[in-house]
Amino acid sequence: MATDATPEEVHAVFRNSRIIGRRFRIVHVSFGREVIEVTTFRGHHDSDSTPGKGKASSHSRQSDKGLLLRDNVFGTLEEDAVRRDLTVNALYYDSASFEIYDHVNGMRDIERRNIRIIGDPEVRFREDPVRMLRAVRFAAKLQFDIDQDTADAIPRCARLLGEIPPARLFDEFLKLFFAGYAGRTLEQLLAHDLLRYLFPDSDYEIRQDKVAMALVEAAMNSTDRRIQDGKTVTPAFLLAALLWPVADRLADQLHDRGDPPVAAMHNASQQVIAGAMGTLSIPRRFSMPMREIWEFQHKLERRKGRKAEELVQNRRFRAAYDFLLLRELAGEDTGDVGSWWTEFQELPSTQQLQATVDHTPPERTRRRRPRKRRPSAD
Template identity: 40%
Template sequence: MITKLLPTKKPVIRKRADHPVSRKDIDPQALRVLYRLSDAGYTAYLVGGSVRDLLMGRTPKDFDVSTDAPPNAIKKLFRNCFLVGRRFRLAHIVFGSKVIETSTFRRQPRENGDTKGGDDLYQREDNDFGTPAEDAQRRDFTVNGLFYDIKTFSIIDYVGGLKDLDSKTLRSIGDPNVRFREDPVRMMRAIRFSARLGFTIERKATQAIKRHHAEISKASVPRLLEELLRLFTYSSAEPAFKQLWKFGLLDDLAPEVAVFINQSGKLKSPLWEVLRNLDATPDSQNASAGLRLATLCYPIYQAKIKEANSNATAEGTNNLELARQTLEPFVKRLRIPKATFFTATNLLEMQTRFDTLSDKPAARRDRFARHTHFPEAFILWSITAHTSPEQIAVWTEVAARVKPAIHPNEAEADASENAWRVATGAAPLEPRHGFDGRRRRRPRHAARRRPDSTRETGRKETTQTP
């Protein structure tokens, strides 16, 4: 079963004099794409979140274009065009480091009778070309279904997005019970847009999320990880994860975090303060995936440290191993990349050193600050530690003065590598050579000594026969 298209209504057109969108606010490369398509005789619109943000007076992060030109025709118009994607055949028009994503107008796929009893609505193909009205109907939310016409400079609205934009309402296009099952990631997108824009999700959509949140397991794991990390953007991590927890999606994506929230006070859980502090950090927008993951897991990691310290033997607690144990379930479930796993484990393990080294000689603090992960470790410590202004001043001075340079040592890298491999089901590393576990290398100029008779000439002597 595929969603039936809603009856096509006459669009609402808001002329240039009635809206604030100006060409000077649109990326110049996006304008080049729009004008070249238009000059070639095609219809070309600026679409999606960029139109929404421009109408709200925000600066869009990306500018997307939709047109009635088929992908191959777009490629012929632009030498810097690359066609990508299987499910969505898109044209990426590359200008240096910038990409203008250009798509052909699409419609909902026709019914094919392949689903069993209408239970599985997940869309696996979406390459049926359509009209602008049909393209607007297949988008996720009304505020994302607005078009900007480069010919008339007007806003075209087929789905009621202008009205919802004025009332700050996030409304699904079509029945949310169907649309969220067609693409479960839309549930996460609804939460992200609501948290970022300050919009209220319509009641039908919230009920649909609570009813169908388990469908999220049908989405591809890379998309889930990408959307989970996007919840940290635009200083909206706290409201986003609160909604994720309230609607039940956190139980499916990160049950360890959901359990911790429920056991640590629910709305009074310490996780909310950590996320709130991260949102208030000026550099949070540029935080790495490792820092975002470490921030989400930090309260769980601290709980593990307290439990381990209460049961610690004379050998003490291995904080790095506890960090790996905290993150391993995420690696298994969300296939966390190796580099992200390494960064997050180091950031968590480094937290205790800030307190222990505060009153140590400056040389030891400087050595610690040269660690390659120190800048983000300092951010994590500053948003999680309840410490004195004097300590913060000490480490702020160190962070401003010392440039990071040192990478984790080989033993730590190997241990983290093996932890990641075990979590992903891969074979562990072979042990390094040498009695102390380190790989031994031959000296740079070492070579097998040749016999004295050949050392001078470099050639092997031949035996003369009489």
């Protein structure tokens, strides 16, 4: 929702509201579990105040590279439309008159199935590099094409995503992959070479390894299906899939250097998560389950004695088991233990122990992937 009222004025009207943000101040109005986001019409940067609003409530500041550090200059609806990022996202509906206001040819772009940045794409991307991710996200969501001028500016500005705080990039990660079109979003990110600014190591691995790519695609498609079916999803599982190729390779290397398999994966998990945190600020409530899913894989492959019965009762078993099936679906060699665990869960408890005795776990054949020189990320 957009209005000409300042955040303070909106907050004064709704006691069940709070002002959030510093760079871009908005108001969240809560109604039970629903949160209505209310934003004030923005004006042009060359104005440090809006008539009648006062300088204290509006301010804009940019870095020497053009990045918007603060954007609280308030203005009119017409000015706000021009300041929006995408033409298809700059349409205003007046609930009183039932009219649609279109100041930037957004309706035309919808008819053409076109995603286009308002204004000079390079200037707008420099103001806020996250707009590149938004362009990709809307293209994936609507199944539109990205305007050529907009697309051409992305490789010139992509490196600026490295200046975005990890916490904000994690929020964008959630928006990109948990709206029901993660598979198409992944395709767009790879096509425009933007995934490496979110998951640099994963981007390299999946481009080099077809099995790694198949695993990530399978996880994306699985997430989309669960969302479409109204089932719960967790970022931990998708993060586990995106970073597994990196963790698995590092665990192989540590194992070759003498670490036992369990210790190798444990150490690899810690290093990979620490490395990912430099780009995305992954909350502990997601990083811990992700690590447990990885470390569970070796236990599932061994399936020994009473340990197998205990594993089924573990709270991480289902997620780890689903992850194992995805690995096999992608083409990883696990000794076909996925089908064994599927059958094991269906056995009466009196027969489960015998099942572990009858089957000696095979040694896993580690995939040896050629290591190519990694290009720089500039």
